[in-house]
Amino acid sequence: MAQEFILSHQQQRAFQPQKLSAPRDFVIPEVAKGNDKxxxxxxxxxxxxxxxxxxxxxxxxxxxxxxxxxxxxxxxxxxxxxxxxxxxxxxxxxxxxxxxxxxxxVPNSIARIFILYPNPEQHNPNQQWLNMPFFEFLLSRLQEGGEVILATNIKSYMDNAEQQSIGVWQLPTVRHEVPANSQRTHFEVKYVARRETCWQLNMRKPVGYQTRFDG
Ligand SMILES: C[S@@+](CC[C@H](N)C(=O)[O-])C[C@H]1O[C@@H](n2cnc3c(N)ncnc32)[C@H](O)[C@@H]1O
Structure with missing residues (x-):
C-alpha cells in the first residue's frame, strides 16, 4: 500500500514551477549539477x-x-x-x-541560503520571501539540516518572517539582533552607520521534512 504523503508545513497553496520559463541564455553552471558530492x-x-x-x-x-x-x-x-x-x-x-x-x-542540494536585506515594497506583503508559495520550493532545494539565513532592518518584516517560519513552515527558528559592528553587505553598512537595529533569522530544515517538490 502506498504510504500517505504528509507535508511538513501548513502552506496549502502550492507554487507552480511549471509556469516559469528558463531565464534567457540559461546555462546550468557545473557546480549546480550536483556531480561533486x-x-x-x-x-x-x-x-x-x-x-x-x-x-x-x-x-x-x-x-x-x-x-x-x-x-x-x-x-x-x-x-x-x-x-x-x-x-x-x-x-x-x-x-x-x-x-x-x-x-x-536540484532537490536537497544546498547547505545554506542567504537572503540579506531583501527590502520589498513595504506595503506589498506578497513580496516577502516567507509569504511566497515559492518558499516551499526553496525549502525543497535545501539539504536536511540546512539553513536559510534572512536579515532585515524592517521590524515588521522580521516579525512576520519569524511568525511564518514557525507557524506556517514549521521550522526551528532562531532570531537575534545583528551586532552593531557587523558590515557584511552594503545595506548593512548603511543601516548600522545610521544606528538602526538589524535582525537575523536562522531557519533550519529538519531531518525528514517533506514538501511537494522533493523530486
Ligand atoms: C536592498 S538590496 C540588498 C542587496 C544586498 N543583499 C545588500 O544587503 O547590500 C535587495 C537586492 O535584492 C535583489 N533582488 C530582489 N528580488 C530578487 C530576485 N527575485 N532575484 C534576484 N535578485 C533579487 C534586488 O535587485 C536588490 O539588489
Missing part, C-alpha cells in the same frame, strides 16, 4: 554589488557559493569585482532568483 553548495539571493558574496567566498574556500542578483547595474559591479578577485568558488548569476533556482537547482 563532496562540494558544500551555498546560495545567496539578491546579492546586490556582492560585498557579502565576495568576502564569504574568500573566507570559505571549501564551499561553493552561487550568488544571484537581478538588477543589471548592481550585477555588473559585482561581476567586475568577482572577475578581478578570481575566486574559483564563487559563481555570480544575473537572473531572477525564482526562475533561475527552479531551473538550475
Amino acid at each position: 563532496t562540494a558544500t553548495l551555498v546560495l545567496e539571493i539578491g546579492a546586490g554589488k556582492g560585498k557579502h558574496a565576495l568576502s564569504f567566498a574568500a573566507a570559505h574556500s571549501d564551499q561553493q557559493l552561487i550568488a544571484i542578483e537581478r538588477t543589471r547595474n548592481k550585477f555588473e559591479a559585482f561581476a567586475k569585482q568577482a572577475t578581478q578577485q578570481a575566486l574559483s568558488n564563487l559563481t555570480p548569476i544575473h537572473a531572477d532568483a525564482i526562475a533561475w533556482i527552479v531551473h538550475a537547482i
Whole structure:
C-alpha cells in the first residue's frame, strides 16, 4: 500500500514551477549539477554589488557559493569585482532568483541560503520571501539540516518572517539582533552607520521534512 504523503508545513497553496520559463541564455553552471558530492553548495539571493558574496567566498574556500542578483547595474559591479578577485568558488548569476533556482537547482542540494536585506515594497506583503508559495520550493532545494539565513532592518518584516517560519513552515527558528559592528553587505553598512537595529533569522530544515517538490 502506498504510504500517505504528509507535508511538513501548513502552506496549502502550492507554487507552480511549471509556469516559469528558463531565464534567457540559461546555462546550468557545473557546480549546480550536483556531480561533486563532496562540494558544500551555498546560495545567496539578491546579492546586490556582492560585498557579502565576495568576502564569504574568500573566507570559505571549501564551499561553493552561487550568488544571484537581478538588477543589471548592481550585477555588473559585482561581476567586475568577482572577475578581478578570481575566486574559483564563487559563481555570480544575473537572473531572477525564482526562475533561475527552479531551473538550475536540484532537490536537497544546498547547505545554506542567504537572503540579506531583501527590502520589498513595504506595503506589498506578497513580496516577502516567507509569504511566497515559492518558499516551499526553496525549502525543497535545501539539504536536511540546512539553513536559510534572512536579515532585515524592517521590524515588521522580521516579525512576520519569524511568525511564518514557525507557524506556517514549521521550522526551528532562531532570531537575534545583528551586532552593531557587523558590515557584511552594503545595506548593512548603511543601516548600522545610521544606528538602526538589524535582525537575523536562522531557519533550519529538519531531518525528514517533506514538501511537494522533493523530486
Ligand atoms: C536592498 S538590496 C540588498 C542587496 C544586498 N543583499 C545588500 O544587503 O547590500 C535587495 C537586492 O535584492 C535583489 N533582488 C530582489 N528580488 C530578487 C530576485 N527575485 N532575484 C534576484 N535578485 C533579487 C534586488 O535587485 C536588490 O539588489
